[in-house]
Amino acid sequence: MTAQAAPVPLAAPPAPPARAARRRTRPGRIGVHAFLMAVSLAFLAPLLLAVYASLRPYDETAEHGYFSLPRHLSLDYYRQAFSDSGMTKYFVNTMIIAVPGVLVTLFLASFVAFALARLKMRGGLVLLMLFTAGNLLPQQVIVTPLYVVFNRIPLPYWMSDSMTMFDSYWAVVVVQVGFQLGFCVFVLANFMRTLPQEILEAAVVDGAGVWTRYWRITLPLCRPALAALGTLQFTWMYNDFLWALVFISDGDKLPITSALNNLRGQFFTDYNLLAAGSVIVALPTLVVFLLLQRHFIAGLTLGSSKG
Amino acid sequence: MSFIPARRTGRRVSRRFTGRDLAVLAVLLGIPVLLDIAVVWGPTLASVALSFTGWDGIGDIKWVGTQNYENLFNNYPQFWPAARHNLLWLAFLGLVATPFGLLLAVLIDRGVRFSRFYQSTLYMPVVLSLAVVGFIAQLVFSRDQGALNAVIGDTGSPTDWLGDPDLNIWMVMLAAAWRHTGYVMILYLAGLKAVDPSLKEAAAIDGAGETQTFFRIVLPTLRPVNVIVGVITVIESLRAFDIVYAVNHGRNGLELLSVLVTDNIIGEASRIGFGSAIAVVLLVVSLGFVVTYLVQELRGEKNR
Secondary structure, eight states, X not given: OHHHHTHHHHHSSOOOHXXXXXXXXXXXXXXXXXXXXXXXXXXXXXXXXXXXXXXXXXXXXXXXXXXSOOSOOOSHHHHHHHHHHOHHHHHHHHHHHHHHHHHHHHHHHHHHHHHHHHSOOTTHHHHHHHHHHHHHSOTHHHHHHHHHHHHHOBOOTTTOTTSXXXXXXXXXXXXXXXXXXHHXXXXXXXXXXXXXXXXXXXXXXXXXXXXXIIIXXXXXXXXXXXXXXXXXXXXXXXXXXXXXXXXXXXXXXXOHHHHHHHHHHHHTTOHHHHHHHHHHHHHHHHHHHHHSHHHHHHXXXXXXXXX | OOHHHHHHHHHHHHXXXXXHHHHHHHHHHHHHHXXXXXXXXXXXXXXXXXXXXXXXXXXOOEEOTTHHHHHHHHHOTTHHHHHHHHHHHHHHIIIIIXXXXXXXXXXXXXXXXXXXXXXXXXXXXXXXXXXXXXXXXXXXXXXXXXXXXXXXXXXXXXXXTTTSTTTHHHHHHHHHHHHHHHHHHHHHHHHHHTSOHHHHHHHHXXXXXXXXXXXXXXXXXXXXXXXXXXXXXXXXXXXXXXXXXXXXXXXXXXXXXXXXXXXXXXXXXXOHHHHHHHHHHHHHHHHHHHHHHHHHHXXXXXXX
């Protein structure tokens, strides 16, 4: 093949240098593909292993090893995880925390970002720093005082059956919102700066108030950024482990990610059941990722790729 | 012609808010700012204050000066190993996982075929929670039931990857890197797309090789991304908690500062003051980086 390829450039008009260069790097390309493929498979392997293990009875893997061919495949572990461990309940708990958490965070953060980026207020930079820096602190720095304070804030019974902020969904939602505000303000303010200011000025001439300028004019333009951030925030709140672990003591109120840790005692004798539990917990974020990949990645890079 | 006056009016009017505007601003700026102070900055200051007290969370708060810090540095056997582990974590993510993510981004950015597949696969672990990563790590690394020992056929005297206190930190860091690499890769991919291709062409015309072009041209233009990735790497290393907690509650070789804080407040012996002192150590280290980052941002803001 090489012998055949050689005369072609000679006979034909001189090949552009770019083309020649591309031809030269072809073996390099195969190397790149081999490397990327190997890394991709290595990255997928643990997940595939978990899925495979979760479908087989543990006795079988114990006897024949993980990489034996399956003799029985069943969804039994999934049934067991749902019926015996009440996974549904934990999913509901997660939704009780994450859905209001995401909505409130986006609403409050978008207004702050609007005020900072579009109203050009004095002291805006200080405010931006306050929010951004707050999001960068390690969670453990704020955990202790919040734990103490939440234990002392009484709530009526209809809001929390523990009668305090501690051991209630309110505690986790408030912390999620407060902590994530920083990131969302940062990202949305950067995004809003890229919007044309003229539209806003025209609205001001028409006598639009602050609320109209925010709700009717700026927010609709932010839809892509809000979708991206919403996706990202949902997975972050879904994946949260620490807040619920510290602020919720009643095992029945735990969100799914933290609950898995509690269930581990039950799972300990059977790693394939643990695998099923892990897959169940991982599945929603994986599905969200596969369906909304574009949004997801946009959410992460919005904050970093500003000119 | 009409553009200029309109603009001027716009500017003048936007300075003057009506009563309703002010009410909206007060409420909708007030709530998030108060929340940020109540949830983030207030507790941070309170942590600093509490770290100088001896308190079990119930009785009187006693001022003890720097005693907690003295005990922490001199009489708390877990502290130095935990600090070392945090540093090791930072070094591993910073020197291995981050450059690896950059390498993957550069390879994918060259426009190879199937790049979307590679990109999605490599990024997938990022959507998993670190706790789930910890559980999956157990499936892979566990002594009797793990897949790794099965692969290397180590059945006679199986290696206890997660139980051996000299080994387990490496395995857990590997699991953390699994997630970190994809995150870094995505950030760099976005950055690389923004690099002006004519710069690269100019370098090629001047006879620069690919490696030379990368280090002299591309990497410097990636500076903003480098800063963000650096901040994320540092913060993630200081925050590291979920994986080790999921594996063995951060004991027996997996001590981290974050685990020590949690242990001291939600354990049976609630030592609020002492736990706060550990948190303040974390705070001081991270603030060093956060301030550096903010100064950078601030400078960029002024040039805008």
